Amino acid sequence: MASPEQDLAPVLDKDGVRLTVDDTLATVTLTNPAKRNAQSPALWRALAEAGRLLPGSVRVVVLRGEGKSFSAGLDRQMFTPEGIPGEPSFIELARRDDAGLDATIAEYQEAFTWWRRTDVVSIAAVQGHAIGAGFQLALGCDLRVVADDVQFAMRETSLGLVPDLTGTHPLVGLVGYARALEICATGRFVGAEEAVSSGLANLAVPAAELDGAVRDLAAALLAAPRDAVVETKALLRGAVDRTYDEQRAAERAAQARRLRDLAGLGE
Template sequence: MTSLDSVLDKDGVRLTVDDAVATVTLTNPTKRNAQSPALWRALAEAGRSLPGTVRVVVLRGEGKSFSAGLDRQAFTPEGFDGEPSFIDLARGSDAELDAVIAEYQEAFTWWRRNDIVSVAAVQGHAIGAGFQLALACDLRVVAQDVQFAMRETSLGLVPDLTGTHPLVSLVGYARALEICATGRYVRADEAERIGLANLVVPAEDLDASVRDLTAALLSAPRDAVVETKALLRGAGSRTYEEQRTAERAAQARRLRDLAGLAD
């Protein structure tokens, strides 16, 4: 990726912007980009910091792994410096614990905003929270060495960082349950076959392939892509007739815009 001035660079997250393309990079390769509450807050801040010019956001991780998941230090009595440990959090009220998890989830929610298309470039390990972060994006380009796994259930937990909805949407309930309940690895060929990966490429071609996809995503007019994304995202919750109505309304807006008659 091109080296650019950083809009944000903190707590293992760097955001750079080049006109219509933003790149969010996980920057702690020595720990395989393990995640922490501080990193999640930085990811949420990156989403809030995107300029209005941005149309495509690329998410990548430095080093051999995209993200090996939650830093296990979270489960130690001392936790992270300046942070309550997960053990301490468990002692809080239901409302307090719910609020904390909701804050953590903010790092994973903005990637599907209708005004952007997000692309995860995934190599090596994408485990647990790393898998869920890749699932938070609209599209995934993966290297042939990728290893997805949802290990939360194996640790006595559940995937709670917004990963369950996109996983079921992509691979179906039965396969999603099997992947989560067993905690097994899903490698590149299977990921492409079952719909987790849009494209599988050799590791050395990952960045170039993402650049090619980004260029293709930018080739259509922005408003048409925004309207199309909104239609597709809402299709699963609408009836056939409701989707027809939504399509007509969206097309009417596009026609008026093209004719210079938009409000």
């Protein structure tokens, strides 16, 4: 994929993650195509840092991966007895007490959570393999545009693990419990056609058109007034936890804020 950020100075560029900002649009790129953008704790820390460094001017964030694969999941070295130098191995993690293990996994999850902030809309541009942690990272975003060669798979269960990088909640919300269970328990691949038909992806395009399709979607999102998009995203994100009447009340409150703001009467 051609990089849409090639002329921009990076705000962050380390541990397989690069963040660039072009006014209201930010791009986060996974930059280790030789390893199919395999993920490690260092990469997760860099992704979390990218979220903290995001300027307030940014309205849309695009997440992409260099090379033929979006992300093939965990770095296989994490599964070896020695693990990745400088990082806790799985065996070391297992030996920690409940609080220590919980805190470590919570730290890892931070890389996957900030994409759903109400002040930005995030788009994952996904090509090739998006496996395990790669699948969950794409699920962390609000929207997914996929290439026609995409291959999603949740392989944690086949390794004796569970998906623990925040992917289970959005997956069930997108495709329903039964299909989510079947995808996770079997570890099978989900291609572009099924991804779109099941609601997992918003749009599928030929691989050569992926960057262009994402740019068009970003432009359409940026065309609407920012505060209206922020309020709408907050409404939709909260809808699943509200009753019908509670959602009606939330709509009224949000619209009141918008009307007063447009009339120049906002706080």
